[in-house]
Amino acid sequence: MTGVKKLIGPFRQVIPMTGLPLKGAIPDTELAVISEAGILVVEDKIDSIGKFSELLTDFKGTGTEIIRLEGDHVCLPGLVDAHTHICFGGSRANDYALRNSGKTYLEIAKAGGGIWDTVTQTRKATKDKLAKHTVKLAKRHFKNGTTTLEVKSGYGLSVDEELKMLYAIKEANEILPIDLIPTCLAAHMLPKDYPGSVDDYLTEIGTVLFPKLREEGLAHRIDAFIEESAFSAKQIAPYFKRAKDMGFDVTVHADQFSTGGSEVAIQFDALSADHLEASTQKEIELLAKSKVIATALPGASLGLGCNFAPARKILDAGGALAIASDHNPGSAPMGDLLTQATILGAFEKLSNTEVLAGITFRASAALNLSDRGQLAKGYLADLAVFHTNNYSEILYNQGNLKPCMVWKNGELIFDRHKG
Numbered sequence: 001m002t003g004v005k006k007l008i009g010p011f012r013q014v015i016p017m018t019g020l021p022l023k024g025a026i027p028d029t030e031l032a033v034i035s036e037a038g039i040l041v042v043e044d045k046i047d048s049i050g051k052f053s054e055l056l057t058d059f060k061g062t063g064t065e066i067i068r069l070e071g072d073h074v075c076l077p078g079l080v081d082a083h084t085h086i087c088f089g090g091s092r093a094n095d096y097a098l099r100n101s102g103k104t105y106l107e108i109a110k111a112g113g114g115i116w117d118t119v120t121q122t123r124k125a126t127k128d129k130l131a132k133h134t135v136k137l138a139k140r141h142f143k144n145g146t147t148t149l150e151v152k153s154g155y156g157l158s159v160d161e162e163l164k165m166l167y168a169i170k171e172a173n174e175i176l177p178i179d180l181i182p183t184c185l186a187a188h189m190l191p192k193d194y195p196g197s198v199d200d201y202l203t204e205i206g207t208v209l210f211p212k213l214r215e216e217g218l219a220h221r222i223d224a225f226i227e228e229s230a231f232s233a234k235q236i237a238p239y240f241k242r243a244k245d246m247g248f249d250v251t252v253h254a255d256q257f258s259t260g261g262s263e264v265a266i267q268f269d270a271l272s273a274d275h276l277e278a279s280t281q282k283e284i285e286l287l288a289k290s291k292v293i294a295t296a297l298p299g300a301s302l303g304l305g306c307n308f309a310p311a312r313k314i315l316d317a318g319g320a321l322a323i324a325s326d327h328n329p330g331s332a333p334m335g336d337l338l339t340q341a342t343i344l345g346a347f348e349k350l351s352n353t354e355v356l357a358g359i360t361f362r363a364s365a366a367l368n369l370s371d372r373g374q375l376a377k378g379y380l381a382d383l384a385v386f387h388t389n390n391y392s393e394i395l396y397n398q399g400n401l402k403p404c405m406v407w408k409n410g411e412l413i414f415d416r417h418k419g
Contacts (some may be wrong), residue, residue, distance in 0.1 A: 005064040006096045008205040008408060009038030010052035010092045012389040017360050018373040020353070023288075031353040033391065039075065040064075041381040044409035048377060072389035076356065077375050078147025078382030078408065080363035081337045083324035085152050085185075086137040087169050087373055099304065106229065108261050115155070115189055118329050122155035122165065130168035135175055137335065142178045142235075143414050145384035145403040146337055147373055148364070149178060150324070152223060154185030156193075161207045161308025162186045166218040177413040181367050184213055184253065187224035187231055187239060198235050206242040214246060221271075221367075223365050225253040226261035233264045240268045242381060249368055254277040256300070266290045272322065272366040276309040277301060288317035293366040295322040297359070297384055298330030298344040311348040322366045323358035339399025368419065381410035 014037040016189030038052030038411055040059065046056070095113045099105070108114050122130065134151065141149050151169050156162040158416065166182055173180040186205045194201050213219045222243040224236050230253075231239075240250050249271050254261025256275035262283045265273035273287060273293040287294050296309035314321050323344060327335030335360055345355040372380045385405040386394050388396065394401055406414040 001101040003043040005059065006041045006067055007059050007064050008041065008067045009055070009069060010071050011037045011039070011075045013037070013391050014039065014049055014375060015074065015076050015356065015391050017047065017077055017356060020357060020361070022365060024318045024361060025315040026151070026351060026353045026357060028351045028353050039375065041410040044381055046375060046377055046379050046381050048112065049375060072387060073404070074386045074394065075375070076145070076371055076384045076386070076391070076392045076394070077360045078384050079145045079337055079359045079408065080148045080367065080373050081141060081146045081325050082150050082272065082322055082363040082366040083297060083326050083328070084150055084335070085154065085328035086163050086335070087134045087151055087153065087172070088118050088122050088155050088329050089125035089130065089133070089331065090118055092118060092333070095330055096144050096333065102392070109229070115330065116192055118155050119157055121154070123161050127164050127168045128173070130165060132172040134168060134172040138172060138176050138178065138352070140335060141337070142406055142408070144336060144338060145400070145406055147178050147368070147382040147384070147406065148181065148369065149409045150181040150183055151318050152185040152365060154188035154223070157188060157191035158185065162209055164210060164391070166213070170218060174400055177408050180344045180354060181221070182219040183221040183223050184209070184219040185223040185225070187236065189225065189230045192240040198231065201234070202231070202235065202239045208238055209358050210242065210246055210248070220249060221247045222236060223251045223253065226264055227253070227256060228258050233260045236264060240264070244268060254317065255283055258372035259283055262287055262292070265292050266314065274324065275300065276314075277307055279310055281313070284313050284317050284319065285347055287314065289398065292338065293320045293322050295324050295366055296344060297324055297326035297332065298340040299326045299334050302340065302343070308344055308347055311344060311350060315350070316355060320332065320362055320365065321354065322360050323355065324363065336399055338394070342395045342398045342412050344397060352392055355395055381407060383407035
């Protein structure tokens with residue numbers, strides 16, 4: 001065994017999230033808990049997990065750095081947030097106030113608010129300003145335990161402006177200690193200032209922007225908003241076909257206000273179908289039979305004051321459920337994954353294990369990442385550590401119990417004691 005070695009512990013409990021199914025319901029009786037444990041890290045990966053006292057005996061005096069924890073600590077895998085929009089300009093605080101005063105999403109959009117307001121403000125912002133704002137919001141996420149964070153474009157809505165956003169996300173990723181996973185959401189809506197048709201716009205994005213994404217490695221994921229106010233299933237089909245033919249992974253904003261998007265996700269073997277607040281039993285059963293990860297976005301439900309995705313029904317039907325924050329300036333400004341996941345769990349009657357699976361290894365699957373979301377040999381040493389002696393306290397406190405330490409790739413990137 002070569003490389004820098006660290007032994008971290010003792011943890012009262014390590015929750016490895018191993019041995020659990022990707023799909024379907026999971027009772028808490030299936031959750032593995034390793035007591036009085038230590039984690040041996042070599043370079044950026046986990047080498048082994050076992051009794052801290054035994055590991056200490058084996059590795060003390062061997063050049064292994066011993067990082068001894070005092071008091072009660074529980075360790076989870078670093079959280080994975082598989083759906084955010086944290087690269088943007090401006091604010092939509094006025095939209096939020098109008099919604100709470102009774103205005104509808106469409107009424108606000110017609111009055112100059114909505115997505116187009118954010119597009120206007122994002123276009124005015126420089127790449128550097130967008131990158132700095134993305135870094136600021138991402139820091140909030142990793143202090144709350146998230147070590148992998150998906151970030152979408154989609155507020156540029158032209159080839160040049162989408163590129164600006166993706167360059168900003170890349171710049172932010174180079175600064176941050178956590179991983180930002182970029183996704184191209186140029187098909188967020190038809191830009192109001194576009195001179196051609198919907199088909200013209202999607203063709204231009206596919207033929208001009210897609211090759212640039214491949215050449216410069218700016219994104220390997222393509223997303224689209226399938227909705228009455230955005231793009232129809234018929235309109236988006238050639239767009240996704242082009243993306244798949246070019247080797248991109250696809251994901252879908254699906255079934256938020258009306259159905260149809262989840263069926264497109266299944267048709268094109270999308271990694272995930274996200275939102276699903278409008279999904280009926282038909283869509284639930286189709287998703288459950290597919291390989292598509294159903295991603296619930298409780299932050300959008302809280303921000304819009306609407307129903308949650310039918311998470312319980314998805315799990316009981318045999319589907320794979322991830323949970324993401326949807327952190328965005330319009331409908332989901334909170335951006336606190338753990339808080340939102342616990343709220344969803346309470347309303348949808350999810351077991352602790354189902355909630356934790358949704359923000360760890362099942363969320364990793366929604367990003368097509370197989371090296372994180374679990375604590376096991378060969379996985380990235382991404383750790384979210386909490387001051388408690390019982391993992392159940394983490395969800396019981398509904399997001400109010402924050403991580404005291406966060407590790408990414410075997411490095412301590414946040415210690416709440418030090419600020």
